Amino acid sequence: TMGTRLKVLSVFKKLHRTRVDVFKDDTRALTAARFKINEEFKKNKNETSEENIEKMIKMGSDVEAVLRETVLQVEHVEENKLLLRPRDGLLLENVPYCDEPRKKS
Template identity: 80%
Template structure:
């Protein structure tokens, strides 16, 4: 696959992730869009294949961090926040047991 296609794929993936992660938060979506576009524009004239590959890797890593670690919270009162996790972040957990296991 050509380098140009890889760059475009990372760009598109970052924007899709931005839409999912910051859903219903217009300020965060706008700020993320501006930052993604700014970073890609800043490096638009890069010609070194090695540097381009490093930036592609960094963009992919940023996308993973956004997708796997960012949570949305909303202020609903003076000292109250509501957590709105995405389905992809809700993992099956091992049930907690108060009773210690019996030794056999």
């Protein structure tokens, strides 16, 4: 249906926008992610089962959320130094790493 087609297109566009944001300035990652997104959509372009298409739309949305919320971009700046390149909405709570479990307050 036309509604389903629009949902598929919407997820496709959102994945590509997120790809550009998440892998900014990283040509290799941008290219690999573009190839993978396009390949997955092409592979399933002849799917006719509404149920399967809905499942794939959900999966595409889940993948987009994982990319947006959990992928960190880190730059190697010195031999033993990494620089985190933050993005809006990525780290909502910045807690220093500690081997000990956090005490409940």
